[in-house]
Amino acid sequence: MSRRARDMLLYVARRLVTGLVLALLVTLITFLLLAPSFDAIVGNRLGAGATAESIRAMKTQMGLDRPVLAQYSDWLAHVARGDLGASFFTGERVGHTVGQHLGVTMSIVLVTLLLSVAFSVALGVTAAWRGGVVDRVVQGVSLTGHLVPNLLIAIALVYLLSIRLDLLPATGFTPLTDDPAAWARSIAIPVTALLIASMAGLTAQIRGTMIDELRKDYVRTLRTRGIPTRSIVLRHALRNASGPALTVLSFEFIAMLGGALIIEKVFAIPGFGSYAFDASLQGDVPVIMGITLFAVLLVVVVNLAVDLVNGWLNPKARVL
Structure with missing residues (x-):
């Protein structure tokens, strides 16, 4: 194994260990915050007729009467064996159920992310390269995406495309494996609502960094050597501008997961x-x-992937 490959594996291992420590701290804090509400949670499960005695008995049965750290240690031991436990209310296995729901959200978020990258790069590069009216139009579109909330965009799209034109379903979700065409129709409006907000930030970032790159000395040097402008923009300037854009993209991905909550409630997904x-x-x-x-580990993996891609695109940004 080469030294380069060995260094990369060590870097990935360090980042993953750091991520596991972060997950440990976040889950511990979450459990400590939940502990004071265990009585209310058990009362919720027993219903309106719950008494103090029945709550105490149920807590004992569920193991919620033990010291908090002992309960957390027990949960952690089960997680180490791949067991996240079962829901208090439905009895479903948590790992399987969370994975299913995460798959639904990721099918929306990943499509949005790919479209956001494609459109944002096209608009940001064109605005920086052409300038003038094109630049002002792109800035106007980006500003609109910043100012208009996801919820308002979603409601407007439902009214126009579902109620008025009857082109797309207003609610519901069809799994990709069941019917790809129906899946595409079921996510079209949610993806569009998320896409507009995501494109706003990413397009502005790409435009700004591309303008900075095109003003640098190496671009003037390449032009004096007779290299075509298209090649300079797409092969050199865009590659050097990718670092900040990738960072913004990782933030947009996390923001999409948060924005998906609103979208999923609106569209009953x-x-x-x-x-x-x-x-x-x-x-x-x-x-x-x-x-x-799941959320913490997902964020850790996304940030690690962004760092690795950034290092591959721009050797000056490598941390390996």
Whole structure:
């Protein structure tokens, strides 16, 4: 194995270990915050007729009467064996159920992310390269995306495309494996609502960094050597401008996961955000802990992937 490959593996291992430590701290804090509400959670499960005695008996049965750190250690030991427990209210296995709901959300977020990258790069590069009216139009579109909330965009799209034109379904979700065409139609409006906000920030970032790159000395040197402008813009300037854009893209990805909560509630999509919201309302501790763990690890993996891609695109940014 080459030294370069060995250094890369060590870097990835360090980042993953750091991510695991972060997950440990976040889940511990989450459990400590949930502990004071265990009586209310058990009362929720027993219903309106719950008494203090029945609550105490149920807490003993569920193991919620033990010291908090002992409960957390027990949960952590089960996680190490790949067992995230079962929902207090439905009895479903948390790992399987969270994975299913996360898959629904990711099918929306990843499509949005790919479209956002494609459109943002095209608009940002064109605005920086052409300038003038094109630049002002792109800035206007970007500003609109910043100012208009996802919820308002979603409602407007439902009214126009579902109610008025009857082109797309207003609610619901069809899995990709069941019917690809129906899946595409079911996510078209949610993706568009998320896409407009995502493009706003990414397009502005790409435009700004591209303008800075095109003003640098190496661009003037390449031009004096007779290299075509298109090649300078797409092969050199865009590659050097990719670092800040990738950082913004990682933030946009995390923001999309948050924005998906609103979108999923509006369109009745059984995704990760709506599942987390419902579990929080019920006080379903195993589900909340599983969702927290999945969310932290997802953020860690995304940030690691962004760093690796950034290092591949721009050798000056490599941390290996």
